[in-house]
Structures are given as structure tokens and as C-alpha cells.
Amino acid sequence: MNTITPETIDKVIGTLKKNEMEAVFFQTAAEAKEEILRRIPPRAKVxxxxxxxxxxxxxxxALEKRGDEVYDHWKEGLSKEGRQEVGKKQQRAEFFLTSTNALTLDGKLINVDASGNRVTSMIFGPERVIVITGINKIVKNLKEGLARIKKVAAPRNCQRRKDPTPCAQDLKDLTCHNCKTPARICRVTTIIERRPWGIRDFTVILVGEELGY
Ligand code: SF4
Known part of the structure; x- marks a missing residue:
């Protein structure tokens, strides 16, 4: 969305709550980080x-330094098998932290994944899920959210990873080509409409800054 007003933020917080999720807003990423550190106890599995x-x-x-047990499949040096193993540990963690690719005005979270570890842990496994998202992820509706993922989130992720996909390599057009390459990262799409039954606490922390893509 082009303009995010205080009314937009109030609306999204309200619709997320109606969808049985806890929703809080912080103006800055630093405040949001403090809140997460407050909610997760030391030595938790995250x-x-x-x-x-x-x-x-x-x-x-910050969590690792404090002594929490962290399962991060992006950690440098992990083999393919190692990443797979960490992904399975994420599903058994006490807390699961992630962002979202898009957040609609009516409180739905849309995500596109390649291997599925992120979207599965958002809906089953960990008892507590915390989603941290910048205001740049707010979209009007599902249609705009899916379009945002194909125009912004997925291409920029492919470009960051230097993937051999047209959205990362075709310098004349770095948008989605709906590729059929083995490197395609757009493989699974989820829409969380309400708190999944298996997740005891599902919290969305909305931050009044642009974060991620
Ligand atoms: S479908 Fe292919 S080209 Fe489109 S965003 Fe996904 S990886 Fe890139």
C-alpha cells in the first residue's frame, strides 16, 4: 500500500485480533526487539x-548471546542435510519467530516458501509463534498480497541469494517470470486466516518501519 496511516495500523491490529491472534504495534524495531526478548525466557528453544x-x-x-537454544537454518557452514535437520528442530521448538511476506488489511498472513520449513512451523509444531513485520508488508487484500510477493518479496530474495532464476538474472526485467526452473523458490503458498488451532499463542508484532522485503 502506498500510504500507511495510524488508522491503517489500528485497522490491521484490530482485524488480527478478530482473527484470534494477539497483535501489538511498536514504532521502532529496537522496541520490538526488546519486547521479543521480554517474551522469550532465557534457555528457551527458539x-x-x-x-x-x-x-x-x-x-x-541477541537470543543466542543470552543463552537461548537457537535453530537457524541460515547459519553459515551448514550442509544441505544440516539445514534439513535444523528445519525439523524448528518444528519442535518452544517458540518460532518469523516475518511474513504480506499482511492484509483484514488480518491475513500470506507467505510463499521454497522448502516449507517456515510456513509449516507457522501453523503446526511450536506452541508459540511470533511474527515480526514492518509496515511495508501491509497490503489491501489477498490479490495485492500475492502480487506483492511476486513483484517484490520473491525476486528480491532470489537476487539476495544470487539464484539462477530469471527474476535474479534477467537484468532487463527483474520481476517474476513464473519460472519453471529447479531453482524456483515459489513452491508453497499459505494464507493464515485465523490462529491455527495447534498454536497456543500466535502474536503479530507490527513495527512502524520498513523491514525486510
Ligand atoms: S516464480 Fe521464479 S521468477 Fe517468479 S519470483 Fe518465483 S523464483 Fe522468481
Whole structure:
């Protein structure tokens, strides 16, 4: 959405609550990070979705430094099998932290995943899920959310990873080509319409800054 007003934020917080999720707003990423550190006890088992937002706010390092057991499949040096193993641990973690690719005005979370570890842990496994998202992820509706993922989120992720996909390599047109390549990261789409029954606490922390993509 082009303009995010205080009324937009109130509306999204309200619709998320109606959808049986806890929703809170913080103006800055620093405040949101403090809130997450307050909610997660030391020595907890915490999994993370693949998320630029989480890296930008530095929450993984902060939790690890404090002594929490972190399951981060983006950790450098992990083999393919190692990443797979970490993904399974994420599903058994006490807390799962992630962002979302899009958040609609009527309180739905839309995500597109490649391997599925992020979207599965958002809906089953961990008892507590915390989604941290910047206001740049707010979209009008499902249609706009799905379009945002194909125009912004997925291409920028492919470009970050230097994937051999047209959205990362075709310098004349770095948008989605609906590719059929083995490197395609758009493989699973989920829409969370209400808190999944298996998740005891589902919290969305909305931050009044642009975070991730
Ligand atoms: S479908 Fe292919 S080209 Fe389109 S965003 Fe996904 S990976 Fe990129």
C-alpha cells in the first residue's frame, strides 16, 4: 500500500485480533526487539524462519548471546542435510519467530516458501509463534498480497541469494517470470486466516518501519 496511516495500523491490529491472534504495534524495531526478548525466557528453544527482517533487527544474535537454544537454518557452514535437520528442530521448538511476506488489511498472513520449513512451523509444531513485520508488508487484500510477493518479496530474495532464476538474472526485467526452473523458490503458498488451532499463542508484532522485503 502506498500510504500507511495510524488508522491503517489500528485497522490491521484490530482485524488480527478478530482473527484470534494477539497483535501489538511498536514504532521502532529496537522496541520490538526488546519486547521479543521480554517474551522469550532465557534457555528457551527458539526456531527462526528464513527472514531478512529477523536479521535486520538482530534478534537471533541477541537470543543466542543470552543463552537461548537457537535453530537457524541460515547459519553459515551448514550442509544441505544440516539445514534439513535444523528445519525439523524448528518444528519442535518452544517458540518460532518469523516475518511474513504480506499482511492484509483484514488480518491475513500470506507467505510463499521454497522448502516449507517456515510456513509449516507457522501453523503446526511450536506452541508459540511470533511474527515480526514492518509496515511495508501491509497490503489491501489477498490479490495485492500475492502480487506483492511476486513483484517484490520473491525476486528480491532470489537476487539476495544470487539464484539462477530469471527474476535474479534477467537484468532487463527483474520481476517474476513464473519460472519453471529447479531453482524456483515459489513452491508453497499459505494464507493464515485465523490462529491455527495447534498454536497456543500466535502474536503479530507490527513495527512502524520498513523491514525486510
Ligand atoms: S516464480 Fe521464479 S521468477 Fe517468479 S519470483 Fe518465483 S523464483 Fe522468481
Amino acid at each position: 526456531g527462526f524462519g528464513g527472514s531478512v527482517t529477523l536479521r535486520e533487527i538482530g534478534i537471533i544474535e
